[in-house]
Amino acid sequence: MRTILLNIFLITFHLTTSAQTFQWAKGIGGTWDQIVDDMVHDAAGNMYMVGHFYGTVDFDPGPNIYNLTAAGNMDIFITKLDVNGNFVWAHQIGSTYSYGHGKSITVNTYGDIVIIGEISGSGAVDFDPGPNTVNGNNFEGDVFIARYNSNGNFVFVKNFGENFSSSNYEYDIVFSEAYSLLGAAIYVTGKFSGTDDFDPSAATVNLSSNGNKDIFVCKFSYSGNLIWAKSMGGTQDDESTAMTTDASGNIYITGNFHGTVDFDPGPSTTFLTSYGNSDVFVIKLDASGNLVWARQLSGTSSERSKSIALDNAGAVYIGGEFSGTIDCDPSNATLHNLTTSLTSYNGFLTKLDASGNFVWAKNVGGQEIEGICITSTGEVCIGGSFSNTVDFDPGPNVLTATANSWSDIFMTKLDAAGNLAWTRQWASSGGGTGADYGKAMSIYNNDIYLAGTFEGSVDFDPNQGVSYLASAGGEDIFVLKMNETTTSVEKHRTKSLTLNVFPNPTPNNIHIQAQTNLKGVEIYNLEGQLIRSKRINNQTEIDLDLSDLPSGLYLLTLNDEKGQSYQQKIIKK
Incomplete structure (x- = not known):
């Protein structure tokens, strides 16, 4: 084995690239677990997050302290x-014997916000963070929607249904500010079983599932009054997982289904049949809940x-995961198969x-695609x-x-044609x-928050700097900001670094020894x-x-803990 001792001095190179600039990362933590489930921004750039927590948590990511202690088992x-990640306010919802799950926020x-969640257990739950008390009673197995203004002041809470007791159910909620005589609307989707009353008022609007679990979608007024409720499902398990709306008030929902399902919630029928264990569906409804179209992505x-x-042109993007092979073209005329050799799931974007x-x-690699943002x-x-x-x-x-661990975090950017720009x-x-x-x-403003x-x-x-966060106990919450600029980048590095790189040329592997702690390595063709x-x-x-x-010449880039970058050519035989 031949060892090459390298001293790397002045390195200069130019490239034009879409450079992602790390802005900041903030942490929220306590001695137990805290889980964030959803995040949104208002028109002024303020961000709102919803989730659940145990024990005592400091919700101020800055030097000050704002502790909340869970009243129940999980609040x-x-x-x-x-916009800079500084603390504004935080509230909690829970009772002594309750388990609460905040699922989605819009x-x-x-700056008015509405959240959707569920609470199980016994005891009255106060939804008003102010001096008044607004108790929600008999919430066992129910879903609730609660509205607050931009200052966090309570507006209303509504609950409906009885068969929503599983904490792993997915729900989504969105505002639609498309013009109508009823003003802004609130849309909710999720899954349910049995027969449930979806009207939070004294009136009754029952929906019944066809099988084990069915999909529901509801429209509420800005005041939380039910306008309509629709359901879709077959004889097996079906669920919606995400929803969005356009400027005209049309509703787009995606999720998963088994067997044969009629995706028209009205008197007509539009049947889709899964080909594998479960297939993906995408549907478009108008503002009245009428089906416009239904599509499926099928696999083995x-x-x-x-x-x-x-996006701004009305195109629809769906992210998820698959195993084996998936046909992402919903038409019957052509196939567009993606395949994976991974034993676990692989990510797709359509x-x-x-x-x-x-x-x-x-x-696209990452198995759990939890968010999509379009610039x-x-x-x-x-x-x-x-x-x-x-x-x-x-x-x-x-x-x-x-x-590096059981599960790592990723962010990937693709251009408008779906080609890779960068991943971190x-x-x-x-x-x-x-x-x-x-x-x-x-x-x-084209800045991405994760x-x-x-x-x-x-x-x-993710670049050459250092911004460490350390959890206070179990799972803590982070939020980070990245912005994007297209620039001409010139790198100059004059500090020398002594390395052992062997073997070089190499048929398979190379081993690198450095005199400083390394933080990252990249290889370019x-x-x-x-x-x-x-x-x-x-x-x-x-x-x-x-x-x-493949055999050839490559450029090895090493980044150390001090933010220095070093490069060296390597030869693959």
């Missing part, structure tokens, strides 16, 4: 941060959707036009989490990343069984394309497997 939280142009095994978004016709589909120029950002080793490049090139990974420094999850995304949970210590600056990226947690020695790379 719901709502918190507001300003905001209108005036199980396919699950997790998120949905619209784009349909405003009429539900196929545009493109990409195999004003049609670029697509996705975020979530992944395990094991995945390829984040949806094209013919390869950009693999390996999770965050992981706990301890590795092992630690779990880090991206749970929610939001966009404001929120989720982490354990241990994580450096949230001669066209300047990033083909490999790996996060390193302050190690001085690393091994890289290059066996899957």
